[in-house]
Amino acid sequence: MGLLRHKTDAYGHEQIMSFLKTDMFPHTGFFDTSPYPATAKAVVYTVLLAIPLKSFEQLMIDSTNISIKVMRAMSEKIIELQVKLQGFTGQHIQNRGQAFLLKLAETCGIHNNNKIHIDIPMTHQEFASTIGTTRETVTRLFNQLRKENLLETPRNRFVILDYEALKNWVPK
8 A cells, every 4th residue: 555645734735644555544534424634645556445434333343353453553643643743843854854764664665785765656845745844955855865875766766775874864
């Protein structure tokens, strides 16, 4: 699966909420029938399954194991959102970009010859929308990481050349 969840404000600015590899969504839709507050679009070939709300609720009632797994997934999502919020309020933009690249490497990375290939098509603007900055700032960040031989960005994708060095990278 490769879904991009995003929300667009009244001014047309897109805020990317998350990239989903294998996940369930909408989390709010499990217990609330109001319209989902974001949009999702597939960025790579994706198989999507839909379960009607009443059937899902009955499944939760009938299966304690599934109920516990759903609660764990929702707990993980809350933690992920808290970390993202903390990052927006407490980290410099280069650190947010670094952290997002590392997260992509961990969740979607394919290891090949000591490099990590991240095969999710993502423009500079989409990356910027994910970490709460401008496309120009992301372009400068990527140029800096390329100059330090930490990153390649072929065709809107990423190749981390040295994961440990990126992990320990201190922006100048």
